[in-house]
Amino acid sequence: MVIVKRKELSLAEKLYLPEVVRGLSVTFRKMFEKPITRQYPEEPLEKTEVTRGQPRLVVKEDDSIACVSCGLCEAACPAYAITIDGGETDRAIEREPKRFDIDMLRCILCGFCEEACPKDAIFMSDELELADYSREALIYNIEKLKRPQAALQQRIDYVKKINTRWQTPSST
Template identity: 70%
Template sequence: MVIVKRKQLSFSEKLYLPEILKGMSMTFRAMFKPRTTRQYPEEPLPVNEVTRGQPRLATNDEDGSIRCVSCGLCEAACPAYAITIDGQDTDRNAITIGGDVTEKFIEREPESFDIDMLRCILCGFCEEACPKDAIFMSDELELADFNRNDLIYGLDKLKRPVSQLRPRIDYIYKVNERWQAPSSTR
């Protein structure tokens, strides 16, 4: 058994006020010293093309059309069952991607494309599964809302112009040697 003796307070300590002032002086001095921690959320987290943020759907810069053909491969690949897609018929002409017409026309497009962001684990399987370069992990990381329903993102919240996702797309092509497509079709 160890007996720990209580420290006997001195007179000035018993007075309480001098000790408070000592502490306050420490605080005030620290206010003018250089900052050592990140000032989040005023100062956002650093992101680059390697950051695997929330998945976003790429839209073509030329006409804002969505690249997704609702093939369902991301839905099948998703380990968290976060993606739900319903397809529909479309007459939309295939759009020229980077100046080349890659397909005659796209017959199918998503009617609804929902990602439950509460389920999404940001693993990037959807990005890897996509045969149409339509879904990419963006650099958007922040996720907050007041209710769960608003965190199921639909097409309106997921669409991003492809130019905004370009650094990530280039990075993905760089690290995946098997994706050897000419740069014009990206």
């Protein structure tokens, strides 16, 4: 049998005084440092081209959406948040979505839909706030997803810029 000799604790150690003093010294030091707490929502987060908020459908200048209901974003979505029903049109673009829903409670803002879209029809907006009174209200349909191109232009330009890294010199 091995007997482990334990150090005899002093009275101060038994009362956790060294830890208390160390903890209070940290608290005291922090009291005089500049606070880093953000008073949200009065102090909102800074939004930049890199901000990946909720996905939105681009509305072009002729008031139509660029989506041709190919379903690639639906297939790419890892959260199964997108539901699309395609339909025919009489326009040059023969297909458009009759139904395009994104369940915002499922969406994890990953941006895969943006990357998958071959028509530049869906982009990540800088809209981060999400609140409502029912689950149904947070399933966004086409009308709730539409945003004018100008509102998404900063993100569109950024995505186009970073995508040039995949282009070979001959394809530019």
